[in-house]
Amino acid sequence: xxxxxxxxxxxxxxxxxxSAIPKEPxxxxxxxxxxxxxxxxFYYPDFTQELHYETEIVVRINKVGKHIQEKFxxxxxxxxxxGIDFTARDLQRKCKETGSPWEIAKAFDNSAPVSKFIDKTExxxxxxxxxxxxxxxxxxxxxxxxxxSVDKLISYLSEFITLKIGDLIxxxxxxGVGQIKIGDKxxxxxxxxxxxxxxxx
Ligand code: MG
Numbered sequence: 001x002x003x004x005x006x007x008x009x010x011x012x013x014x015x016x017x018x019s020a021i022p023k024e025p026x027x028x029x030x031x032x033x034x035x036x037x038x039x040x041x042f043y044y045p046d047f048t049q050e051l052h053y054e055t056e057i058v059v060r061i062n063k064v065g066k067h068i069q070e071k072f073x074x075x076x077x078x079x080x081x082x083g084i085d086f087t088a089r090d091l092q093r094k095c096k097e098t099g100s101p102w103e104i105a106k107a108f109d110n111s112a113p114v115s116k117f118i119d120k121t122e123x124x125x126x127x128x129x130x131x132x133x134x135x136x137x138x139x140x141x142x143x144x145x146x147x148x149s150v151d152k153l154i155s156y157l158s159e160f161i162t163l164k165i166g167d168l169i170x171x172x173x174x175x176g177v178g179q180i181k182i183g184d185k186x187x188x189x190x191x192x193x194x195x196x197x198x199x200x201x
Contacts, residue, residue, distance in 0.1 A: 001166040003030040003112050004157055005056075005085055009146050009172025016175050025148045025156045028102050034112040035168075039197045042110055044182050048088035051180055054173035055131040055139045055188055058083040059150055060117055061167040068158040073151035076163060079117035082129055082188045082195045085170050086111040089179075114168065115188060115196035123190070132187045133180065141174030 007026040008014040014021050036042060044051060059077045068076055085106070092105035126144035130137055148156070150171060157163065180186065180200050188196040 001032055001035075001164070001168065002161075003032070003034055003168045003170065004028075004161070005030060005106070005112075005170040006148070006153055006172040009148055009153075010141065010174045011145070011147060012175035013173050013177065014147075016177070021147060025153055027157060028106060030107045030112050033109050034107055036110040036113040036198070040110075040113075041199045041201045042086070042113065043201050044180075045088070045108060047108075048090055048105075050088065050090040052087045052089045052177050053131060053133070053139070053180055053186065054085040054087055054177050055129065055141070056083055056085055056170045056173050057081075057127060057129055057141075057143055057190075058114055058117075059154075059169045059171065061154075061163045061169070062165055064162065064164050065154075065158050066162045068155050068163070070151050070155040073154035076154055077150070077169075078120055080120050080123060080127070080190070081115040081117040082190055083112055083114040083168070083170055084131075084186065084188065084196070084198065085173060086113070087177075112168075112170070113196060113198050115190075118190070128191050130189045132189070133184050135185075135187075138178060139174060139176040143171070145174065146171060 131139040184200040
């Protein structure tokens with residue numbers, strides 16, 4: 001499986017990163033070794049001094065597809081979860097300065113914790129989601145504020161990359177990204193449901 005992540009899909013996050021609002025979706029990828037599941041602990045890596053959380057709604061592809069039309073994209077996913085796109089912001093800044101790819105800052109082991117998945121029919125059309133650190137809310141979003149909808153993302157991505165069963169799409173973070181430190185306890189919510197817990201060790 002592969003993990004495809006969307007960058008700058010919420011205008012207020014693009015603004016806090018001093019980035020322009022994209023005209024087409026921007027994506028990058030994480031390998032399967034980035035996946036962290038079952039509320040396992042995350043070990044703070046030695047190579048960064050500025051590890052950030054980005055809380056994102058994640059969709060799981062349930063059907064193989066290529067050149068998917070936007071109007072049919074809803075048939076290619078049935079389950080939704082929440083994940084954290086862990087980002088070594090100091091390394092990412094260097095990548096941006098030199099025009100290098102982002103993988104060193106984004107694709108490292110365990111950089112993609114993901115919750116259990118729930119059937120999308122159990123969720124409202126516009127999904128509220130949030131992150132608490134040490135019991136204090138630090139991030140809050142609603143999918144209605146996405147620049148590109150999930151259907152648009154699936155259609156766009158499938159022009160370039162065949163989507164396969166089990167692939168995950170991280171749909172972008174709202175504003176409020178920030179640093180984590182060893183000892184933090186992260187809890188991610190969809191609506192009021194606590195979906196994902198991560199202890200930073
Ligand atoms: Mg992200």
